[in-house]
Amino acid sequence: MLRLLTTLEGAGEHLIQPLGHHQLLLVLLELSLLLLMSRGLGEVMRRINFPPVVGELLAGVLLGPSLFGLLFPNLYAEVFPQSQQQSDLLSVVSWLGVLCLLIVTGLETDLKLIIRKGKTALLISLGGIVIPFVTGFGLGWFLPETFLADPNKRLVFSLFIATAMSISAVPVIAKVLMDLNLIRRDIGQVTLAAGMTDDTIGWILLSVVSGLASSGKFDFGTVFRSVSAAILFLAIAFTIGRTIVDQILRWVDDKVGGVTASLSVLLVLSFLAAAFTQYLGIEAALGAFVVGILAGQSRRFSREAGHILEVFTAGFLAPIFFASAGLKVNLLALLEPQTLIFGLLVLAVACVGKFTGAYLGSRAGGLSHWEGMAMGSGMNARGAMEIVVATIGLSLGVLNSQMYSIILMVAIITSLMAPPLLRWSLSKVTIGEEEAQRLEQEELASRSFIKQIHRVLIPTRGGANIQLAAQLVGYMAHQNHTEVTLLYADDKSRAEASQAATAEKDTIAVAAFTAASQVMQLPDDSTLQKKIESGSNKVEAIINEANKGYDLIVLGASEKTRSKDSLFNLIVDRVIQEAPCATMVVKSHLSEAEAESSTTAQQPLKSILVPTVGTEYSKNAVEVASTIAAQTGAIVTIVNVINLPPIEYILYERRTLHPMKDIASDLLEQQAVISRSFGADVQTRILKGTSPEMEILNFAANQNFDLIILGSNIRMVTGRVFFGHRVDAILKKAHCPVAVITAP
Structure with missing residues (x-):
């Protein structure tokens, strides 16, 4: 016993201590100040038609050494102490903001849009990456050593600056296009497609450069490993990974259901992917971004869950991240003659390189002069993505505080420049007849009932009514990619039923499924599921399943349980009353007895x-x-x-x-x-x-x-x-x- 107590006492000396009282006090105070200032200035910027991210960045700058630290140095030192441990606490919240911001960006990335506008978007993207990358690399190669965190790593530094110059900010571009009601115009779609392609390539470049920075040296073996890891990860993600993510979301939706479950599984998958890419040495941001894309493509991912994450990120995590980034900026240092001159040089290279590359790519892709001007103006916005790049560069020791401040200054100024330039150039772009027709069709589709039907639930016990209903669903499924679920609802659970009763129920269910599926004839891009569910009664079993995100419930009109007090029958009437979505009730011309027992062919x-x-x-x-x-x-x-x-x-x-x-x-x-x-x-x-x-x-x-x-x-x-x-x-x-x- 004495030996055990001695061992426990020794182990107690190495126990991890909980977060200190003062440390917790400071991090809560820091988060409150950063959120208050960033959201306040963000709203000010929104009201004067500028991206809120600019105000969120300025909030950090004002709370940093540039103003708060200058006017109240003692109070600043108390609230934001120069302590690594305290800084790490704030960094954890900031990194959660980075990852969630990229998940949301991934959810909004439309791969079909990129593919549809593929050639033009790719040319614009290549022009908007290659020229800024070359000019950025040259800039990094010739900058004085005072701007380098480690003069011995100039090549890695130059590659990092080149990557920073190549990035664009899709959220800023999208916000301006939405404000101008141009998001669905041809020029708007091409701009978004080019920006998404640009960012995707940019993240791959960043992952490779980050891998080089982590290894501390440049050699072809390191480059090959980084590029191979990035390509392999993307190849697996967009082939096997797409199916895995979709199946996981389907399983969670079927077994658990609800917005909370959908959001939780998205975050788990994203953080796991981020950890995996971080382990591979190609940056955690890429993993979160890719899972966001894959989840956004799944029909089973709850759009409400995505909206909740977007709201929480925009309202808390992202402002904290941007404001924390601004805390590291010292405007006083930027006012030094050498820093100011080279800062303006970096800004000029960033703007000229991006604008020229995007403009030339647009012209090569067949766009007009003014469309090219709009592309150059929009793609020049750096915004949030530039800040993410700068934060990663600082954390890897590639950038020093001086160069970090310059890159953040570039992000702020280019984000301020983009909205007025886009408004001016896009006002010169005329709309063609074909585009006008497409926009009219999209406007009709947005108000369409049938085009919103993607998941259909068909409760069935066989019979002509439900067979005719299934036949109609088969025709309707040609309008959209549709997932149809045939449901056999019972009022007794399988656990309560005897083995013989369970076998009999399964036989009846299989017969009902077969009768409905034979006449349905779904198109190839639709999926068919078959389920047997139980509840305290049949209505409860149907409604519980319907609450899992269906758009339409299709019912047969009559059964033997019909009552004189019901329009169809007690079950159908109650389902219609309690349905969380649209319903379609089909009544055949057959008599009730025939409708309950007949097996019919497709009706002409x-x-x-x-x-x-x-x-x-x-x-x-x-x-x-x-x-x-x-x-x-x-x-x-x-x-x-x-x-x-x-x-x-x-x-x-x-x-x-x-x-x-x-x-x-x-x-x-x-x-x-x-x-x-x-x-x-x-x-x-x-x-x-x-x-x-x-x-x-x-x-x-x-x-x-x-x-x-x-x-x-x-x-x-x-x-x-x-x-x-x-x-x-x-x-x-x-x-x-x-x-x-x-x-x-």
């Missing part, structure tokens, strides 16, 4: 009827019908019923009917334009009568339509689902299948 669809009253719900029905018609060759007939006045107003009919016809014609033409935009063959009809639902039913029967699609909102009447008398009447009396589309 040659003509589709869509009644409309011009509401958003009617437009949704038109979009669904048009998508189905575009795949089947069916003709879509859009009708509007003029409700004739009662007999006592018959004397006024001639006077009132003509304006009503004009309104109906305009309404139908608007809906027809939407239908044609989906590639459907469409015709319109105006019907007249005192009972719109009977006019629709008679017209549908006389013209022998194969399907009626209705749009409706959900109304609650004494606890049951109610779509309105007209929709209810059509559902009950139609001779052909009916689908009702609702939106939450």
Whole structure:
């Protein structure tokens, strides 16, 4: 026992002590001051139409030795002591800001955009990298030794300066384009694509140069290892890694679900990748950036989680990082004659090199003079990315405080220059007819119901109703990359059921899945999943699954559990009431007994009827019908019923009917334009009568339509689902299948 106590006493001498009271006090005070100043000045800059990052950087400069340290040296020394341990505490928060900023940048990186604008973007990017890299390398080679942290590492220093001169700031460029409402213009897309390509190449260069700096020497073996590690990491990430990240996000979404889980797994994967690239010697920033890109491409990543991370980063981590970077800047040192002269020289080389390279690349890519001017102006903005580069250079011992201050000055001034120059040059760029048509199509798509459907849930127990519903989903899936989930919901868990009951349930589920999947015929780019889920009741099992980020629930209209108090049946009615997303309920023309037991082939669809009253719900029905018609060759007939006045107003009919016809014609033409935009063959009809639902039913029967699609909102009447008398009447009396589309 004595020996054990002695051992414990000895071990106690080596225990890691908790963070000291004064150290914690200081780091909390530092974070408060930096956040207050950076967010305050950032908002000031935003209001005068400059990037907030400029104000966030200036906050650190003002709290640093340039102003706060000059006016109140004793207080400055107390709040920001020159202690390595205290500085490291602030650096940890700053590095979290760097990594989260790059994750967010990765989430916003559109690889399809880069590929679509590939040739032009690549030429601009190469021009915007090669020329600044060459001029930056020459600058680094001839700068006086006083600007070098280690005069014996001039080659690595020159490569680092060259990389710093080559980088651009996509967030600054994107913000200006958004402010000018040019983000979706051709010139805006090319600018973003070029900036993203530029940054991607820039991070690879930075990783290689950082590897050289870490090794402390330059030789071809080191270069080869750094380049090979970067290329190998990127190759694995964008092949196997893409699938791994997507599968992990899918698994977490299926098993856990929710925004919190999605955000947590993103951060875990990003930090692991950052640790891996840091281990390889190619910089942690690249790993976080790449995982951000991969997560952004996954359909299962929660956009809300990405938004939360962006807000938290923009509101806390990024301002702390930028302000911390500004703390290291000493403007007094920049005012020294030699530093000022060479600082202005660095600024001139940075601006001329980037502008010239981007302009020449734009002209080589076929852009006009003013488009080239806009490219040069936009790509010249360094902003946040330059600061990240400078911070890495300082931490690796490549840059001294003097050169670090100069590079931050370049980042601030180029970020201030970019917005007015971009506004001026882009105002000279005219829009072409083809681009105008594309923008109009994108505007329509942004308001489209069907184009927002990417994940579809189909609860099924077999039968003709759900088979027809699955057939319609198969046609709709041609509009977007769609993930369809067939769900067999049960009210008893597998753990509670006997082995025989479980086997029977599995057999029924497989039969239901097979019946639905056979008629669905999804396109190659869609995916199909099959699930068996349990809850305290079937509705709970369906809603629990629906809450995992689905865009549409598709239901069969009738089952044996139908009640006189329900529109369809108790289960379907409750699902419609509690659904977190849009629903589509499909009712076939078969009798209830046939609908529950039949296995049907694909039903031919040659003509589709869509009644409309011009509401958003009617437009949704038109979009669904048009998508189905575009795949089947069916003709879509859009009708509007003029409700004739009662007999006592018959004397006024001639006077009132003509304006009503004009309104109906305009309404139908608007809906027809939407239908044609989906590639459907469409015709319109105006019907007249005192009972719109009977006019629709008679017209549908006389013209022998194969399907009626209705749009409706959900109304609650004494606890049951109610779509309105007209929709209810059509559902009950139609001779052909009916689908009702609702939106939450």
